[in-house]
Each structure stands twice: as C-alpha cells, then as structure tokens.
Amino acid sequence: MRQFARRWRLALGALGVAVAFVMSGREIHADETCQSPYLPKITGQEDYLYVWTLGAEGVGDGSDKLATIGANPAKQDQYGKVLSSVSVGGRHEAHHGGFNDDRRYLWLGGLDDSKIFIFDVASNPAKPTLTKTIDTFVKDSGGVVGPHTFYPLPGRMLITGLSNDKDHGGKTGMVEYSNEGKYIQTLWMPDNAPYGYDVRVQPHLNRMLTSSFTGWNNYMMDFGQMVADKEAMKRFGQTMVLWDFHARKPIQTFEVPGAPLEVRWALQPRHDYAFTATALTSKLWLIAQKADGTFEAKDVGNIGDPTKIPLPVDMSLSADDQTLFVNTFMDGMCRVYNVGDPTKPKVIHEQKIGAQVNMVSQTWDGKRVYFTSSLLANWDKKGDANEQFLKVYTWDGKALKPTFTVDFTKENLGRPHIMHFGQEQFYKNQIYTEQKADSAKVASR
Amino acid sequence: MAFLLRHLFVGVLLLLACSSASLAADSASPATLPLGLPPLPSPPADNPPTREKIALGRRLFFDRRLSPNDTMSCAMCHLPTQGFTVNETRLAVGINGQTTRRNSPTLYNVAYQRLLFHDGREFTLEDQVISPLTNPVEMGNPSIGYVVNKIRGLPGYREQFQQAFGEDPNVATLGKALASYERTLLSGNSPFDRWYFGGEKDAVSAQVKAGFKIFRGKGQCFTCHTIDKTGTLFGGQSFRNTGVAQLALIPEKEVAVDLGGGLVIQMPRAQVDEILTPLGKDLGRYEVTHDPTDLWRYKTPSLRNVALTAPYMHNGVLLTLEDVIDYYDRGGTSADGQDPRVSPLHLTPEEKQALLALLRSFTGDNVTVLAKEGDVAKDR
Numbered sequence: 001m002r003q004f005a006r007r008w009r010l011a012l013g014a015l016g017v018a019v020a021f022v023m024s025g026r027e028i029h030a031d032e033t034c035q036s037p038y039l040p041k042i043t044g045q046e047d048y049l050y051v052w053t054l055g056a057e058g059v060g061d062g063s064d065k066l067a068t069i070g071a072n073p074a075k076q077d078q079y080g081k082v083l084s085s086v087s088v089g090g091r092h093e094a095h096h097g098g099f100n101d102d103r104r105y106l107w108l109g110g111l112d113d114s115k116i117f118i119f120d121v122a123s124n125p126a127k128p129t130l131t132k133t134i135d136t137f138v139k140d141s142g143g144v145v146g147p148h149t150f151y152p153l154p155g156r157m158l159i160t161g162l163s164n165d166k167d168h169g170g171k172t173g174m175v176e177y178s179n180e181g182k183y184i185q186t187l188w189m190p191d192n193a194p195y196g197y198d199v200r201v202q203p204h205l206n207r208m209l210t211s212s213f214t215g216w217n218n219y220m221m222d223f224g225q226m227v228a229d230k231e232a233m234k235r236f237g238q239t240m241v242l243w244d245f246h247a248r249k250p251i252q253t254f255e256v257p258g259a260p261l262e263v264r265w266a267l268q269p270r271h272d273y274a275f276t277a278t279a280l281t282s283k284l285w286l287i288a289q290k291a292d293g294t295f296e297a298k299d300v301g302n303i304g305d306p307t308k309i310p311l312p313v314d315m316s317l318s319a320d321d322q323t324l325f326v327n328t329f330m331d332g333m334c335r336v337y338n339v340g341d342p343t344k345p346k347v348i349h350e351q352k353i354g355a356q357v358n359m360v361s362q363t364w365d366g367k368r369v370y371f372t373s374s375l376l377a378n379w380d381k382k383g384d385a386n387e388q389f390l391k392v393y394t395w396d397g398k399a400l401k402p403t404f405t406v407d408f409t410k411e412n413l414g415r416p417h418i419m420h421f422g423q424e425q426f427y428k429n430q431i432y433t434e435q436k437a438d439s440a441k442v443a444s445r
Numbered sequence: 446m447a448f449l450l451r452h453l454f455v456g457v458l459l460l461l462a463c464s465s466a467s468l469a470a471d472s473a474s475p476a477t478l479p480l481g482l483p484p485l486p487s488p489p490a491d492n493p494p495t496r497e498k499i500a501l502g503r504r505l506f507f508d509r510r511l512s513p514n515d516t517m518s519c520a521m522c523h524l525p526t527q528g529f530t531v532n533e534t535r536l537a538v539g540i541n542g543q544t545t546r547r548n549s550p551t552l553y554n555v556a557y558q559r560l561l562f563h564d565g566r567e568f569t570l571e572d573q574v575i576s577p578l579t580n581p582v583e584m585g586n587p588s589i590g591y592v593v594n595k596i597r598g599l600p601g602y603r604e605q606f607q608q609a610f611g612e613d614p615n616v617a618t619l620g621k622a623l624a625s626y627e628r629t630l631l632s633g634n635s636p637f638d639r640w641y642f643g644g645e646k647d648a649v650s651a652q653v654k655a656g657f658k659i660f661r662g663k664g665q666c667f668t669c670h671t672i673d674k675t676g677t678l679f680g681g682q683s684f685r686n687t688g689v690a691q692l693a694l695i696p697e698k699e700v701a702v703d704l705g706g707g708l709v710i711q712m713p714r715a716q717v718d719e720i721l722t723p724l725g726k727d728l729g730r731y732e733v734t735h736d737p738t739d740l741w742r743y744k745t746p747s748l749r750n751v752a753l754t755a756p757y758m759h760n761g762v763l764l765t766l767e768d769v770i771d772y773y774d775r776g777g778t779s780a781d782g783q784d785p786r787v788s789p790l791h792l793t794p795e796e797k798q799a800l801l802a803l804l805r806s807f808t809g810d811n812v813t814v815l816a817k818e819g820d821v822a823k824d825r
Contacts, residue, residue: 090514091541092514112514112516112541112542113516138515138825139825165509165825166822167521167524167526167819168521169533215533216538217538218534220538220542221534221538221542221544222542222720222721222722223720223721224721224722225721225722227700227702227712227717227720228695228696228700228702228717229535230764231532231534231755231761232535233702233704234533234703235533236705257706257707257708258704258705258706259705280705280708281704281705281708306704306708306710307708307710309702309704309710330719377541377542378542378722379720380720381719381720382718382720382721383719
C-alpha cells in the first residue's frame with residue numbers, strides 16, 4: 001500500500017512538472033546530444049554544468065578541478081555562477097570524461113598521468129564529491145596511456161586511450177572497466193590503424209566507430225614547437241575503424257587523413273551515418289552505410305580555409321540531424337552547418353566565440369549552446385589570446401545570442417574543457433532515492 | 446696489468462650482459478668485445494659490474510615511477526626501439542610535455558664516453574644520472590633525495606638494492622646501478638667492422654668502399670669522426686662548432702607544416718608565435734667552460750648505429766642522413782666561429798650516395814636484440 005502511494009506521488013510530481021512547462025509555453029528538452037544511448041537523459045532544463053578544468057600555473061591553486069556552474073535561468077541566485085569547485089590535487093591534463101550508465105557518477109580523465117577521478121554527482125548535484133581515484137589505468141590496461149573518451153555501456157565504462165607507456169607514441173587501445181572501477185579488458189587498436197581518440201556506438205547496427213589523434217609526445221608538447229617539427233607532424237592518426245560492437249572486433253578501416261577527432265552518429269532512426277572532422281586537414285567527413293551493409297568514408301567539404309589551419313576541434317549534432325555546430329580552435333569560430341543532406345553540408349552561420357575555442361555542447365532541444373576555450377595545456381594560445389572561458393548562448397536557428405560568460409581565469413579556476421549537464425530533478429525522479437530515504441527513516445526509528 | 450684488468454672487466458661485463466639478454470650473444474667468444482669497438486675503459490674502481498647491478502639498473506632505467514607523476518623514465522628519451530634516442534621528435538619531450546633544448550643523445554656504446562651530455566658537463570655515468578632525474582624539464586623530481594626516498598617505498602627495490610650493493614637505495618647506489626646497465630649497451634660488429642677490421646672482403650658493397658674513400662678523403666669526415674686501427678667509435682670525445690647552432694629550428698617568416706593527406710601549408714610565423722613557448726638560448730660547451738671559444742661547440746657524436754638515431758645534430762634540426770651530408774657538402778652555415786674543417790665539399794650525387802651507404806654500414810649486428818630491451822620492463 002505504501003509503495004502504491006509512493007508511485008502515485010512520483011507520478012503526480014512528474015505530471016506537475018510537465019504541466020508547468022506546457023502551461024508556461026516553454027517546453028524544454030535538456031541534455032546534450034550524441035551521448036551514449038545507454039546513458040539516461042535528463043529532461044527539462046539543466047540546472048548545472050559540470051566543467052572539467054585543467055589547472056593553470058599561477059591561477060588559483062593550480063590544480064585540475066571539477067567546477068559546477070549554475071545553468072538554470074529560473075534559479076537566478078545560481079545562474080551563471082560558480083557553485084562549487086573541487087580540486088583533485090595537481091595537474092593531470094584534465095580533458096574528457098563521462099557519466100556512467102546510471103548517471104550517478106562522472107568519470108574524468110587526465111591525459112598526462114592517466115589518472116581517473118570518479119565524482120558522485122547524484123548525492124548533491126550542486127556539489128559533486130570525489131569518491132574514487134583510479135591510478136592504475138596504465139598497469140591495469142597493460143600499457144595504455146591517456147584515457148580520453150569515457151563512454152558508458154551497460155554496467156561498464158569504455159575508455160579510449162591516446163598513447164602507450166612504451167614509447168609515448170600513438171599506438172594505443174581501448175579499456176573497459178566495470179561501474180565499480182574494476183578492470184575488465186583492453187582492446188588494442190589494429191596494427192593498420194594503431195592510433196586512437198574517440199569512440200561512439202550505434203547499437204541498432206551493432207557498430208562502433210573509433211577515430212585517431214596522436215600520442216603523448218605530441219599532445220603534451222608545446223603546440224608551436226610541434227608544428228615546426230616535421231618528425232612530430234608525421235605522428236598523427238590518419239584512420240578510422242569500424243568495429244563489430246558486440247564482438248569488439250575491427251571490421252573496416254578508413255583512410256581519413258589529418259587526425260579525425262570527434263565521432264557523431266546521426267540520431268534519427270534511419271540515419272545510418274556518422275560525422276567526423278579532421279583537425280589538421282580541416283575537413284568534414286561522412287561515414288555512411290552503403291546498400292551492401294558496409295560503410296564508406298567520404299570527404300564532404302572543407303571547414304573554413306584549410307590552408308589557414310583553422311583546426312576543427314569539437315562538434316555537436318542536433319537531435320534532428322539537421323544542424324551541426326563545429327568549433328575551430330585557431331580562429332575561435334563556431335561554424336553552423338545545415339546537414340539535412342549529409343553529403344552536402346552548407347554553412348548557415350559563422351560566429352566568433354573568442355580568441356580560441358574548443359568544446360561545444362548543445363541541448364537536446366537545440367536551444368542552448370555551451371562553449372569552452374581550452375584545448376590542451378601546452379596547445380592553448382599564449383599571452384592575451386589565452387582566453388579561458390565558458391560562454392553560453394541561445395540558438396534560434398539563425399544566430400547565437402550570448403546569455404552568460406564565466407571567466408575561468410578571473411574565477412581562479414584554470415582552463416575549462418569538457419562540459420556535462422546535471423539536474424536536481426533527475427535524481428529525485430528515481431525511486432531508489434526515496435527508498436533510500438525510507439530506509440534511513442526505518443533505520444533511525 | 447692494467448690491460449689484464451681491463452680485459453677481465455670486458456669479459457665480466459659481456460658475460461653478465463649476455464646472460465641478462467641485454468647484449469647480442471656472441472656465444473663463440475663472449476669475453477671479446479664486438480668487432481670494431483676500441484678497448485673498453487675500466488669502470489670506476491668502486492663499481493665493478495655484477496649481474497645484480499645490471500638487472501637492477503635495467504629495472505630502474507625503464508621505470509616511469511622515477512618521475513614525480515609516474516610518466517617519465519630514462520627510457521622515454523632513450524628508447525631502445527628508436528636507437529636509444531627519440532626518432533619521433535627533434536627535441537626530447539620531458540615531464541608535463543615540456544620541450545627540452547636538445548635532441549636526446551643515443552646511449553649506444555655510452556661506456557666509452559669520457560664526457561657526457563652534448564656539452565660534456567658530466568664525467569661519469571654514475572654522476573650523470575642525477576641530472577636528468579632532477580632537471581625540471583626532463584624527469585622533474587624536486588631533488589635527488591626525493592627520488593631515492595620514492596624508490597625505497599616501491600615494492601621490491603629495497604631487496605634488489607640489498608642484493609646488488611648490500612645497501613638500501615641511496616644516491617650512490619642509484620647511480621651505480623644505472624651506470625652498470627648503461628655500460629652494457631655495446632654495439633659493434635657492423636658490416637663495416639667485418640670489412641675494415643675483420644678483413645671480410647664481401648662484408649660491404651663497392652659503394653660502401655667508395656664511400657669510405659670519401660670519408661677519409663674529399664669528405665674530410667674522419668678529421669672529427671676519427672678511426673683508430675684498434676677500433677673506433679667514429680668520434681664522440683671532442684667538441685666542435687659545426688655552424689649548425691645557427692640554423693633556425695623555427696624559420697623566421699613562415700613554417701612549412703605537413704598536415705597529412707598531401708596538404709602542406711606555409712604557416713606565418715606570427716601564427717606560430719601565438720601558440721609557441723620559445724626555448725631558452727643554447728650556447729653549447731660555453732655553458733660549462735665560459736670560454737668564448739667554446740660558444741656553440743657540441744660533442745662530436747659517435748657514428749655507430751647512426752642510421753638508427755635520427756634526427757641529427759644536438760637539436761635534431763637535420764632530419765635525415767641525406768640532410769646531414771648536404772649540410773656538410775655546402776660547408777655549414779659559415780657562421781662566426783664555425784670550425785674551419787667544415788667547408789664546401791663539392792660532392793657529386795654519386796659521392797653523396799656512397800657516403801650514405803657507408804654510414805648505413807655502421808649499424809651493429811645486435812641492434813634488434815637491443816631494441817627488445819624495453820620488453821623486459823614490468824613496472825608501471
């Protein structure tokens with residue numbers, strides 16, 4: 001009887017939230033696009049933005065940290081403000097991260113020393129806490145260095161590497177851990193495509209797609225020194241690999257010259273294709289299924305003027321597969337493409353975000369777009385161009401309109417990198433939260 | 446007596462090294478140096494080699510935990526698979542991705558080096574190891590005591606140091622262990638050695654023999670890369686200003702950047718400067734002696750295994766052996782202070798090819814065995 005009543009309370013609560021949105025005429029769909037399909041989405045307005053931030057020498061405590069920023073305009077006391085900041089001690093080349101499959105924990109990686117920091121974001125979404133550190137990634141994996149993409153799978157976390165501990169070059173692999181942080185297995189990249197970077201899965205096709213960047217020597221070294229070093233410039237990934245997801249076996253290798261980075265599978269049911277952008281050669285590529293079931297990779301256009309090395313970095317595909325936001329680091333631009341015809345992307349808008357820009361995350365409804373500035377500690381621009389910011393915009397289909405900015409240098413935080421969304425209501429909707437509370441009550445009697 | 450002692454040391458060293466798989470086995474005469482190498486200098490009297498020291502030194506050499514954040518080992522800048530240097534970058538990349546000023550010198554036959562580093566600032570391998578461990582842009586430890594203390598706390602090391610030295614890890618035993626291992630990295634018995642020192646007429650091609658004539662004649666290479674009848678390193682002990690320090694690592698106006706896929710662009714220097722941390726000045730041997738005549742002088746490297754140790758010169762500015770031959774053929778940069786022996790050679794294309802063939806014949810017969818040295822590393 002008590003359980004029945006609790007379900008009714010939850011249902012009524014959820015209905016109330018939905019009615020409130022409809023009544024206000026502002027139906028909002030939150031969460032970032034192109035996350036793992038095994039990750040539960042938050043619905044409604046996001047409350048928080050979790051920003052994994054590289055420590056910068058002379059800025060605050062200089063340590064890498066997880067910063068939590070208020071992102072809900074309905075909570076004016078929090079909106080655009082730094083709500084919490086948790087230093088992990090030291091600089092580890094904070095870079096990417098991802099929630100686990102129940103979204104209660106956020107795994108964050110350091111590309112330098114390969115440490116993984118796991119934060120509890122469920123107990124108090126406004127103030128995540130560091131609950132576990134995995135400092136055995138290299139040993140566990142048999143030599144993979146540089147945990148990059150954290151991609152939740154049921155019960156486990158799939159992590160791509162960028163390098164190895166034998167020579168700090170680009171040969172690398174992917175590593176799987178259980179949700180509890182126990183090592184499961186290492187998948188070394190194939191010999192004909194040894195570099196790694198991103199991974200994304202398309203479950204209904206049983207296909208997994210990986211891209212390729214460069215090894216520790218390059219991603220850690222000074223960017224200016226590297227571009228002038230012809231030997232170093234030879235050591236970038238030129239390939240993508242299509243895998244049988246369930247078997248974890250490579251099926252096809254594609255030649256995609258110039259470091260293909262982010263992988264974005266289309267989201268609509270019959271759109272069996274993915275996009276990537278090559279960082280060095282500044283091109284947009286389409287990896288699409290053919291009639292015979294195999295895939296092919298096609299260069300579908302330039303991003304800016306490749307001869308000026310705009311350096312495409314992060315990109316974000318809209319939930320309807322119509323709009324693709326592509327950031328280019330060197331010119332600080334965001335280019336928005338109409339990709340309704342994925343073979344013929346058309347630029348529909350260009351806007352300068354800052355002196356440099358790296359990550360871009362858009363909400364599921366395509367109305368809010370978040371940008372951060374930092375690429376890598378030793379690749380970021382020097383001097384006055386080293387702007388470090390989070391900038392938030394609204395997107396109306398034509399232009400990006402600024403809403404708020406957080407200056408990460410003035411806030412003594414560092415170099416902001418990947419962003420993930422958080423929300424109070426998401427955890428309150430979950431039955432086990434109430435069960436836990438009930439259990440606590442029982443225990444206290 | 447000294448000769449006997451030295452010969453005994455060679456025998457002990459090679460037997461120990463062979464038994465621990467760090468040197469190509471010459472099972473017929475393990476107590477003989479690889480053909481072509483000169484008599485080996487004796488190690489310091491207080492550090493004769495033992496199997497335990499060499500094994501411990503190897504373990505330390507490949508252990509990335511010898512840096513504060515467990516990312517840098519000695520091997521990361523002296524990779525066995527890359528000629529005990531780094532082929533993939535011009536300048537070594539140190540802790541936190543910092544760029545060092547110089548290309549990693551190879552460790553092949555380092556046992557012969559009387560002065561260490563490109564500028565010769567150290568005198569023994571035992572002392573030398575302290576410098577990269579504590580250099581803030583190399584392995585970045587705050588002090589040598591910090592390293593020793595850390596090693597003491599790592600599983601298995603105390604026992605291994607006790608076995609090797611009868612002492613816990615300390616600065617002296619750390620240096621001795623690493624030095625003992627590094628002295629085993631001998632390499633000779635190259636095709637050139639088998640021809641020149643071994644008398645095998647067919648060990649090298651006619652082109653190599655023609656190249657050697659140029660090496661000793663028109664090319665004047667031997668004036669710095671000397672050859673003794675008893676064996677040779679082809680250099681390694683003198684300091685010269687070849688003019689190469691005047692070659693700009695980063696061109697002043699624009700930088701040719703190969704982006705892959707056939708796309709090579711000219712990046713304006715102003716754009717490079719936006720993302721560049723300039724390196725400190727490098728004055729060469731002068732930084733040690735403060736003698737103005739030593740400005741931009743660097744140690745003449747040994748040419749043994751030179752085909753495996755690209756890129757070349759103290760700063761890796763020349764990427765290939767062809768680039769090096771071209772550089773000397775045009776007489777260097779003609780900069781002030783350039784050694785007069787570096788002057789235009791007027792080599793023909795055939796002569797350049799012959800020199801190239803000669804340099805490639807300097808590759809020892811055990812390099813594939815030595816390249817597997819890192820495979821034994823188990824610590825992570």
